[in-house]
Every structure is written in structure tokens, then in C-alpha cells.
Amino acid sequence: MGVMKRMSGILQAKTNKMLDKAEDPRESLDLSYQHLLENLQKVRRSVADVTTAKKRIELQATQLQGQADKLQQQAKDALGQNREDLAREALARRAALEPQLAELQTQHQQVADQETKLIVTSKNLQTQVDAFRTKKETMKATYTAAEAQTKIGEAVSGISESMGDAGMSVQRAQDKIDSMQARAGAMDELLASGALTDLTNPVDDIQAQLDQVSATSTVDDELAALKAEIGSGAPAQIGPAEGEAPKGPGGAPA
Amino acid sequence: MIVRILGEAQFDVADTDKSTLDNLEHALNAAVEGHDETAFASALASLIDAVRRTGTPLAPDSFTSSDLVVPFSDATLDETKALLEEPGGERT
Numbered sequence: 148m149g150v151m152k153r154m155s156g157i158l159q160a161k162t163n164k165m166l167d168k169a170e171d172p173r174e175s176l177d178l179s180y181q182h183l184l185e186n187l188q189k190v191r192r193s194v195a196d197v198t199t200a201k202k203r204i205e206l207q208a209t210q211l212q213g214q215a216d217k218l219q220q221q222a223k224d225a226l227g228q229n230r231e232d233l234a235r236e237a238l239a240r241r242a243a244l245e246p247q248l249a250e251l252q253t254q255h256q257q258v259a260d261q262e263t264k265l266i267v268t269s270k271n272l273q274t275q276v277d278a279f280r281t282k283k284e285t286m287k288a289t290y291t292a293a294e295a296q297t298k299i300g301e302a303v304s305g306i307s308e309s310m311g312d313a314g315m316s317v318q319r320a321q322d323k324i325d326s327m328q329a330r331a332g333a334m335d336e337l338l339a340s341g342a343l344t345d346l347t348n349p350v351d352d353i354q355a356q357l358d359q360v361s362a363t364s365t366v367d368d369e370l371a372a373l374k375a376e377i378g379s380g381a382p383a384q385i386g387p388a389e390g391e392a393p394k395g396p397g398g399a400p401a
Numbered sequence: 402m403i404v405r406i407l408g409e410a411q412f413d414v415a416d417t418d419k420s421t422l423d424n425l426e427h428a429l430n431a432a433v434e435g436h437d438e439t440a441f442a443s444a445l446a447s448l449i450d451a452v453r454r455t456g457t458p459l460a461p462d463s464f465t466s467s468d469l470v471v472p473f474s475d476a477t478l479d480e481t482k483a484l485l486e487e488p489g490g491e492r493t
Contacts, residue, residue: 149426150433150481153490154470161491214444249407260475264408271461276461305464309407319473319480374456 161311163302171246173290176283179303183276185309190269193317197262200324200331204258207334208251215244221353228360237353247334259321268316272294272309279306403459404452405467406474412456422469425451433482434435449474 166175166181181364225233279302286299402419406410414422425448437474445484449471459465472481 148492149423150429150485151404151422151426151469152471153492154483155467156489156491157484157487158467158470158489160405161488194481266410272412274461275464279464282464283461301466302464304466308466309461309464312405312407316473319408351480 152198158311158315161314162307165307166303166312172296172303173223173287175303176299178285179306180276180279180283182310182329183272183279183306185278186313187269187272190265190272190313190317193320194262194265194269195256196324197265197320200327201255201258201262201318203253203331204255204327206244207331207338208248210254210338211244211248211251215241215248218353222359224357225353227365230357230360233353233360235357237330240353247362251334254330257323258327265316265320275306275309361384402468403465404456404469404471406449406452406471407476408473410461411458411459411463411465411467412452414452414456418451418455419457421451435483436442436482438478441481442461445472445474445476456491 165177218237222234222237222241223238225231282302286302290296290299402414402416403411404422408480409485425444428444429441429448431437452471474485476484
């Protein structure tokens with residue numbers, strides 16, 4: 148037996164579980180309608196769950212991206228101060244964040260797909276709820292005909308199959324959210340523990356070294372200017388006239 | 402015959418198009434049996450494409466049972482195999 152027939156059997160088995168063995172077929176119409184309403188609620192809750200999960204991933208991705216951007220900027224600053232070693236370190240740390248970002252993007256796509264599908268399922272079910280409400284009353288009114296009994300059976304089976312399908316869609320989305328939540332939890336812990344944030348903390352080691360380089364180079368400049376003044380007695384950059392009052396670094400008036 | 406694509410919709414496919422679906426389903430069956438992930442993805446995509454192309458979508462309020470059911474369009478091989486082990490999915 149092929150996959151399609153076997154799938155049909157599986158859906159049928161799920162459907163049969165849902166079908167109420169009501170004495171009166173008219174009663175089964177009302178019960179099916181109740182199930183349909185509950186089903187719709189379940190799908191709507193699932194849409195909300197998926198949306199929440201998606202937002203959580205977006206938040207994490209924003210945090211990680213911010214850290215990556217900061218490391219990129221630090222690499223630039225380091226190069227500006229001729230500290231290639233520091234730039235290399237910053238870029239290496241940024242590269243280490245890439246797989247995490249890529250993973251988040253994949254998760255985001257998966258969850259967004261589930262969201263789109265569930266919204267369609269929810270809309271279809273809503274249409275069915277509205278149509279079934281009218282149809283069941285019509286069927287109940289014409290119930291006396293033997294033909295109507297068969298029609299009720301068909302309609303109830305059809306609607307149950309739709310609910311079976313919707314149930315499988317919800318289960319599938321839930322499975323995806325569950326596995327994603329576990330990974331998202333691990334990522335949250337990682338972000339909170341500082342294992343990632345320490346890298347780009349304002350007082351992190353790269354930043355501290357960059358700040359130090361910057362401070363050292365200012366001192367070096369000033370030292371050089373002073374040495375030039377004292378050493379030659381007539382430093383070129385300070386001016387040709389002897390006996391003049393010493394000037395500050397960079398030629399600014401004292 | 403009525404064909405349902407899980408998570409999407411039902412389609413009314415003419416009996417004259419059944420052989421087309423049968424051929425595509427053979428490829429899907431073989432991919433499942435041979436546990437070939439790549440072949441499975443392409444066979445499933447072709448089958449779903451054929452159902453959409455040859456079938457007429459049923460309105461969501463038609464309340465009809467399906468003769469055949471196609472897995473979710475983005476189903477993985479592992480997921481499908483697990484599903485086929487559920488009650489009602491027996492081979493015979």
C-alpha cells in the first residue's frame with residue numbers, strides 16, 4: 148500500500164476516535180459542531196504560541212546581532228590604532244557568533260512557516276464553523292428522509308477529517324515550538340550568564356586595551372613634543388625664535 | 402477522487418489523472434523505503450505539485466472525506482516515517 152493510502156488510514160483512525168457514537172445522527176451533528184468550536188479555539192491558541200515563540204527568537208537575534216556589530220566596530224577602532232592583533236581577536240569573536248545567528252535565522256524561518264500555515268488552518272476552520280452551523284440545522288430539518296441520514300454521516304465524517312488534519316497541524320507546530328523552546332532557553336542562559344555578553348561588555352578586555360592604546364598614544368605624543376622642545380632647544384615644530392615661551396603640544400598656545 | 406494535502410486543502414482529482422499521481426507516488430514510496438532524504442523531498446514536491454495542478458480545490462465548507470492523503474508539504478522523511486508507524490498506517 149502506498150504512502151497516500153496509508154496516510155489516509157492514519158487520518159481515518161484519528162477521525163474515528165473523534166466521532167461520537169451518538170444514537171441519533173442529529174445529535175452527532177451537534178456534537179461535531181461542539182468539537183469544531185473547541186478545535187478552532189485550540190488552533191487559535193496554537194497560533195498565539197507560535198507568534199510568541201517567533202518574537203522570542205527575534206529578540207535573541209537582535210541581541211546577538213548587536214554584539215556582532217559591536218565587535219566589528221572594535222575591530223575597526225583597533226586597526227585605526229595600529230593594533231592588528233586586537234582587531235584580529237575582535238573579528239575572531241565576531242566570527243564565533245555567526246553560527247549562533249545562522250541557527251536563529253533558521254529557527255525563525257521554521258516558526259514563521261508554521262505560523263503562516265496555522266493561520267490558514269484557522270481561517271479554514273472558521274469558514275467551516277460558519278457553514279456547518281447552517282448546514283446542520285438544514286440537515287436536522289430534513290432528517291426524516293433516509294437519504295438525509297447518509298448525508299449526515301458523510302458531513303460528520305468530512306468535518307471530523309478536517310478536525311483531524313487541524314489537530315495534526317497543531318501537534319506539528321507544538322512539536323516544533325517545544326524543540327525550539329529548549330534551544331531558546333539554552334541561548335537565554337548563555338546570554339544571561341555573560342559568556343557572550345562579556346565579549347562586548349563596555350569594560351571588556353578588547354575595549355580596555357583599545358582605551359589603553361588610545362591613552363598611551365596621547366601620552367606618547369605629548370612626550371615626543373616635550374622631548375623635542377627640551378632636546379634641541381629649538382625644535383622645528385615649535386618655531387624658529389629663541390627665548391620664546393614654551394608652547395603646548397601640537398603648537399597650541401600655552 | 403478526493404485528495405487531501407495535510408495542513409492545506411482537499412482537491413478533487415479526475416480519475417483520468419490517477420496514473421500520473423500513481424507514478425509520482427511510486428517515487429515517494431521508494432524514497433521512504435530506501436530512506437533517501439533528497440529523493441523524498443523531490444518526490445513529495447512533485448506529487449504535491451501534480452495534485453495542485455490536476456485537481457480542483459474543494460471549498461473548506463464541503464465536508465467530504467478524502468480517498469488519499471498527501472503528507473505536509475514541508476514534511477521531513479523522518480517525520481513521515483514516524484507518522485506512518487501510527488495506528489491506521491499499516492502497510493497492508
